[in-house]
Amino acid sequence: MRVTHRDVVCSFCGTLCDDIEVDVEDGRIAEVRHACRIGTTKFLSASRHEHRLLKPMVRENGRLKEVSLEEAVERAAEILAGARRPLLYGWSSTSCEAQSVGIELAEVLGGVIDNTSTVCHGPTTIAVHEAGFISCTLGEVKNRADLVIYWGANPMHAHPRHLSRYSIYPRGYFRERGHQDRTLVVVDVRRTDTARLAQKFVRVQPGRDYELISALRAVVNGRKLPTDEVAGVSREDIEELAEMMKSCSFGVLFFGMGLTQSPGRHRNIDNAICLVRDLNTHTKFVIMPMRGHYNVVGFSEVLSWQAGFPFAVDFSKGYAWYNPGETTANDVLQRGECDAMLVVASDPVSNFPKPSVENMLRMPIVAIDVHPTPTTMVADVVIPAAIAGIEVEGTAYRMDVVPLRLRKVVEPPEGVLSDVEVLQRILERVKEIKG
């Protein structure tokens, strides 16, 4: 029998599309509609059990061996409770409920907890501490925005439905003709697939975004540029873009890793926020980070409720301590300050730079994940988990900090628990060991 689930939330990227239709036949996902290429694959691959982690494993004599869940939990608890300062990392591709248990575990262990925003919009968070933030919801973008700028972001690849659901193509309350009522501008070092759709593409020289933002601020604030070009962009182009920004009725600046990962890092974002603040003396303008993992925002929310800080919290002093650059995952790893790792719903062996990975490989690793990854390949304990948003319910926050309820459409593989349950079992056992 085929059952159709409507308005399912896709748990892949921060766009968190909530209009997905999923057909389930004989307990397996048979068809997915409305999702992008990546979202469709995520739903369909959930039912390809041959490509999933199904059994808990523990490393013995260099090889991963299948064990019972109890044995894997015991070994994980021993590794973590025995560490002086474990690093608990990942968290952005799971529910707020799992994040909450993970934060308690970090506190009980006296460890460091950090999520993937440390390698995506961590610099944005630092900039917001400095400069504040002028933002809105994606619904407001859909209904009001007539100028949409993507700076250092390529949503056609990383958030494939962002343009069609919120920013450019949908008809909005004040934008009845959809894309005909909006202008798309892309600033990037490459002519990306998103840039190819833009009415205006501005090619900035790599690593010189800060200068270009400063030049735009100067022109927006009524100054004349003393040079013919800045950061590879002509004065005419800068003046034209400044005029477009000042004369729109509702502008939005979406930005991505092109700003956070380039030289300048948080200073680029600080300057961009100040540009948006300057623009609000002329018109309505907002700024929004293009958040990658579907619940990366949720982690910052939950950690702020429980520990008072948005990422990179160190509990080793007996209280919550936050200092990016000191307590951030890559810095802790590279200084060799942690002696064990718990990785949840993430793959730092793939996604961390070489010096961090080299140090990771020197310490015991416990990994909780859905699929085999380079991190589970080198881990000492591997515990499979059900997929939040497909096999278990939960809460996730969209990139505009709107919480949405994740749905369950199929049962998880037999014997596979949610990461909430796995983490609770580890936490219980750690509490017993720690007394």
Added chain:
Amino acid sequence: MRFTLITGRTVAQGDAMEKGKTEEEFMKACAIVELDPEDMEKLGVREGDTVRVKTSEGELVLWVRKAPGEQPGVAFIPLGPWANYLIGGDTEATGMPPYKVVDAEITPERGKVPSLEELLRLYTREEVR
């Protein structure tokens, strides 16, 4: 030839990642370097050829792919273990490693692109763990 190396997401990388990182499709989506067509001509390489990409952190042989649009002087490698083997660790006290805007030297070279397991072995210099 000198390039500015940028790493980041592609839809093919995201799709392959959700199918499974141990599958061959993931390697085909990630163990590549996208170059501007004119830069490819200057290097004398065509799509599917291999090149050696060298940064201050490491070097790897990767497949060449034509970039979707022009990007003179910029080399792009999709996010993944191959890209990050070439990335250093200095976070400038922000927590963020330098994933973008890295100096790289690219030379044409007929060689073997390392598989995922071979790449992990480069780290441990032995069987994975």
